[in-house]
Amino acid sequence: MAGTSMKDIKLRIRSVESTRQITKAMQLVATSKLRRAKERMENSKPYATVSREAVMAAVRSCAQQDTPFVTARPEGRRCYVVIAGERGLAGGYNSNVFKAVAAHCSGVPACVLPIGRKAIEKYHREGAQLLSSDYSRVEGLGVGGCYKLANDLIKGFLDGQYSEIFLACTSFHSMMAQEAVIEQLLPVEKPEQAEIASCTIYEPGAAETLQRIMPDFIAGRLYSALCDSFASEVAARRTAMDAATKNADAMISDLTLKYNRARQGAITQEITEIVAGAEE
Numbered sequence: 001m002a003g004t005s006m007k008d009i010k011l012r013i014r015s016v017e018s019t020r021q022i023t024k025a026m027q028l029v030a031t032s033k034l035r036r037a038k039e040r041m042e043n044s045k046p047y048a049t050v051s052r053e054a055v056m057a058a059v060r061s062c063a064q065q066d067t068p069f070v071t072a073r074p075e076g077r078r079c080y081v082v083i084a085g086e087r088g089l090a091g092g093y094n095s096n097v098f099k100a101v102a103a104h105c106s107g108v109p110a111c112v113l114p115i116g117r118k119a120i121e122k123y124h125r126e127g128a129q130l131l132s133s134d135y136s137r138v139e140g141l142g143v144g145g146c147y148k149l150a151n152d153l154i155k156g157f158l159d160g161q162y163s164e165i166f167l168a169c170t171s172f173h174s175m176m177a178q179e180a181v182i183e184q185l186l187p188v189e190k191p192e193q194a195e196i197a198s199c200t201i202y203e204p205g206a207a208e209t210l211q212r213i214m215p216d217f218i219a220g221r222l223y224s225a226l227c228d229s230f231a232s233e234v235a236a237r238r239t240a241m242d243a244a245t246k247n248a249d250a251m252i253s254d255l256t257l258k259y260n261r262a263r264q265g266a267i268t269q270e271i272t273e274i275v276a277g278a279e280e
Contacts, residue, residue: 005262006259006262006263006266009255009258009259009262010259012255013252013255013256013259016248016251016252016255017248017252019244019248020245020248020249020252023241023244023245023248024241024245026089026237026241027238027241027242027245030234030235030237030238030241031238033234034175034231034234034235034238037227037230037231037234038172038231040227040230040231041172041224041227041228041230041231043227044220044223044224044227044228045224047220047224048220048221048223048224051213051216051217051220051221052217052221054213054217055188055210055213055214055217056188058206058207058209058210058213059188059190059206059210060190061206062205062206062207062210067207067210067211068157068158068187069186069187069188069210069211069214070187070188070190070210071187072187073163073164073187074163075108075163076109076162076163076164077108077109077110077111077161077162077163078105078108078109078110078111078162078163078164078165078166079110079111079112079113079131079153079156079157079161079162079164079165079166080101080104080105080110080111080112080113080166080167080168081113081115081149081153081165081166081167081168081185081222082097082098082101082112082113082114082115082116082119082123082168083097083115083116083119083138083167083168083169083170083225083226083229084097084098084114084115084116084118084119084122084138084229085116085117085118085138085229085233086116086117086118086136086137086138086139086233087117087118087237088118089237089240089241090233090236090237090240091236091237091239091240092236093170093178093232093233093236093237094118094119094122096170096178096180097119097168097169097170097180098119098122099180100168100180100181100182101168101182104166104168104182105166110128110129111128111129111130111131111161111162112128112129112130112131113130113131113132113135113149113153114130114132114133114135115135115138115141115226116135116136116137116138116229117136117137120133120135120136131152131156132152135149138226138229138230138233139230141226142223143219143223146219146220146222146223146226147215147219149218149219149222150215150216150218150219150222151215153165153185153186153218154186154214154215154218157186164184164186164187165184165185165186166182166183166184166185167182167183167184167185167221167222167225168180168181168182168183169181169183169225169226169228169229170228170229170232170233171228171232172228172229172231172232172235175235175238175239176235176239178232178235178236183221183225185218185221186218
């Protein structure tokens with residue numbers, strides 16, 4: 001009995017050690033990727049900030065009827081650009097984005113443009129209307145791909161395929177804090193009148209300027225969100241794998257203690273049997 005118990009514990013220890021090697025390797029890979037991901041994220045923000053300021057300035061200078069990018073439409077079908085991960089084992093990274101989208105579009109007809117393999121699998125499994133299934137890799141989607149996405153989204157918006165476009169992504173705050181956010185891309189919400197008025201003079205006009213810079217703005221925002229989301233995914237995976245490695249260490253320590261106790265019990269029993277045999 002004692003020998004069988006020791007064998008089971010030994011097999012369990014080897015199994016946990018094998019799992020620990022995997023989680024430790026994934027933690028190291030995530031750590032090596034994190035620095036580059038954060039640099040890419042930080043480099044993407046200035047353009048997104050400047051393009052947003054340019055769009056807001058143009059929006060303040062044009063009336064709503066001048067451009068469909070500002071005019072509010074009757075509530076209809078929404079389009080959600082959902083950025084998730086390519087793989088799992090990243091804590092609640094993917095599920096937090098999906099929960100945010102589900103809460104935001106509850107009861108409203110919607111179509112989805114999923115980016116990331118997990119998002120494609122999720123919405124394909126649910127039977128949602130997908131605008132495309134071609135963007136399974138988040139890390140590999142560059143500026144050129146974002147421009148193509150932006151032009152496709154704008155074309156669908158102008159053609160009336162959907163009345164609103166929302167971006168669902170993850171905002172990177174720190175190594176330990178990432179937040180799923182929903183942002184409206186189109187129509188652009190007009191800033192409050194209390195904001196400082198723009199002194200820019202537009203030729204030929206603010207509405208035409210807005211129409212020309214809108215693809216750049218959407219593409220820049222998508223690329224910035226992709227970089228933000230990828231950095232968040234890597235950070236979440238590193239945190240999750242670090243916790244898993246520590247849990248594996250604790251399990252190995254506990255199982256080793258149980259193994260030593262079982263081994264000690266087996267040795268004590270053998271000594272007792274030998275002594276009892278000698279006395280006879």
